[in-house]
Amino acid sequence: MAFYVNPLNEKGDFELIDGELAELYPHLDFKQLAELTNAQYQEFCERNNGKTKFINGEFVFEEITVDLTALLREQRALMWEKIKQKRHDNLRGGVYVKSIGKWFHSNDESRQQYTFLRTLDALPPNLMWKTMDNSFVQVTKAILDELSLQLVLDEQADFTNAERHKALMEQAESPLDYDFSDGWTETFAEVTDE
Structure with missing residues (x-):
């Protein structure tokens, strides 16, 4: 099987043509093209990176240099984003209120509601709240205080863990x-899957 090089311009751009497909190029005179030796074709296959030129009957291979420092920096930045996303998701996976043995939602909307409730002088009487296991509990100031404190403690623990993983x-x-899967606070999904 023969391969030919059809030079396209003075800059060394070319097209490589498989001799078995010569009939697809009726406008070309294959006697005028450079026929590659097996060694030239093999070298082209091994070293071509898309920037190869054909000048004066020879391939000129442009070496691609990789800035390993920049690559490492990009990889680290990507992983740091994944770690931060894990932290964010983890902190929205529920908050456990130990005194009543219940998991409360900790998504952004629920957090806003807890914050609002804490601003009230008194909670509405008989305030019932749906927990993550779909049961309802009566929320008191003491439960709200414990829940809020646990949210802060979990945030601090997961923040510290994220920084540990980053380092x-x-x-x-x-x-x-x-x-970076270890060291995070437990979530409702993890506890109910066990």
Whole structure:
């Protein structure tokens, strides 16, 4: 099987043509094209990176240089975003109120409601709240205080854990392979899956 190079311009741009497909190029005189040796074709296949030129009957291979520092910086930034997303998702996976043994929602809307309730001088009488297991409990100031404190403690714990993972990931040889799955506060889904 023969391969030919059809030079396109003086800059070294070219097209590589499979001799078996010569009938697709009726306008070309294959005697005028450069026929590649097996060694030239093999070298082209091994080294071509899309920037190869054909000048004076020879391939000129442009080496691609990779800025490893920039690549590492990009990988670290990507993993840091994933760690922050894990922290964000984890903190919206529920908050456990130990005194009553119930999980409360901790998504952004619920957090706003808890904050609003804390601003009231007194809670509405017999305020019933749906928990994550679909049961209802009566919310008191004491429960609201415990819930709010646990939200803050969980946020601080997961913030600290995210920073720990960031520091370890930045020391890893391969940041994209770093496992940041440990050390997070428990979520309702994790507890109910166990």
